[in-house]
Amino acid sequence: MSIIATNLTHIYSPDTPWTAKALDDVSLEIQDGEIIGLIGHTGSGKSTLIQHFNGLLKPTAGSVQVQGIKVEKGINLRRLRQMVGLVFQYPEHQLFEETVAIDVAFGLKNAGLPREEIPERVEHALGAVGIDYETFKDRSPFELSGGQMRRVAIAGVLAMEPEVLILDEPTAGLDPQSRNDLLGHLRRIQQERGITLIIVSHSMDEVAAMVNRIIVMDKGKIYAQGHPGEIFRHGQELRQIGLDVPPLTQLMFALRAKGQDLPADILNLEEARAAIGKWRKGGQASV
């Protein structure tokens, strides 16, 4: 079992006028090798939740266990953080070294990895996100495009070879091409290494195609969870908690509202195309 949260509650600034309950009695289990889409409106608690998974935050009440380690005061954070790689929003803002290779190696050096093992790990991590080591290793990270910078920053976390990889809004601000590239790399990394992958996003549409399970958060609680198709079926409710309903789901709901027999849980263009084709045929047969 990769991650177990039991009755997890987190309160920021307790006993002050600014106190805020960011997580409210959350229980969940994430299995090894699962791909999770963690969805929610800003302020829903999703960032607070993932910060418990690598020990940046500790529970106010309840408990979190990650790979068998209980997240509490006095734990070995170094060991936890080697197992759980957390990529923040806009990770490229954290690039600072002179060259791409040195930047990606930063965590490895701090972890005390033997010097001769470092270049291979760096090359491997850059390769995993589609950055050619020989071409880029001596370049300044600040000369790269936005999408490349982001991938280099992610490589810095991958180089630690985490068993759980968590990315907070990994595609925010990227153009469609860079976004698809990045998601493609993440999918492949997950398949090759069999790691647990958690992607935090505002957009259900974006994660639907690649995750096993979507967890929707609202007001510090788990609002819904399940296979993407099951979640999409609740499209209208999700709009009310500030989430985007993909246009194809909106279309299906609008047609159903007109009394048409169409599925509510389509995930992509091909499914919509097939469902509408079938609906049309069924309609003609019954005339």
Next chain:
Amino acid sequence: MIRLEAVSYSYQSGEEQAIKAVDNISMTIEKGEFVAIIGHNGSGKSTLAKLLNGLLLPQAGQVWVGGKATDDPEANWQIRQQVGLVFQNPDNQLIATIVEEDVAFGPENLGLPSGEIVARVQESLAQVGMSEFRQHAPHLLSGGQKQRIAIAGILAMRPQCLVLDEPTAMLDPQGRREVMDTVRRLNSEEGMTVVWITHHMDEAVSAHRVMVMDQGRVAIQGSPREVFRQTELLESLDLDVPVITRLGQLLARDGFDLPPDVLTVEEMVNLLCP
């Protein structure tokens, strides 16, 4: 309102060859128009935005705003007042600790009398629907609210044109809707000229005109319908077509009687189930 004549702009990066960010572009933006500019990163759209109000000056050609050239030093201040620029990250655009002070920053720099400043701040906040937040601290607002405050700060300068460079890229879906609705209303009800730069195709659907940029040039332009029916060309430029448009084209291939330029869910519903 704004006219570009054969405008070019290049960036010099180290020893390497100059990169032509904007390459011989001529275009006109009419008063009251809503123009969406789309293109992938590096296509030149942000450079174009900065050329529109004289933040960058053309290296070749000329940009005219209301009859004045942006490279005329005497007109520079007036032009920046007329064409207001809103950027991607609202946090980089807010400076004061109270919303109304932030909005007042521009008019104060114009040296306006205080009564006029107060009036403008009130009016601008009302225009973006943020009046009730005038005493709040900007950093405690949501992304969409912050971006609307940034827009109010520009409106307080009484511009004739708003240029917004990916104003929703860092916002969540609700913030995106807030900012889009605010700017659409400024355009439709108050006649504000809008240049909206984005890579979200669905944000371009309601524009009067869509310009697609690629390698510093205008690759396609026209009404959203004219542009989005050119699926293959857009895909060759690494751009998505709105998913509803794409669905319409696929269904047409399957024998449905659908045009290649269905843009919205409502249209599609009415076509499939009249």
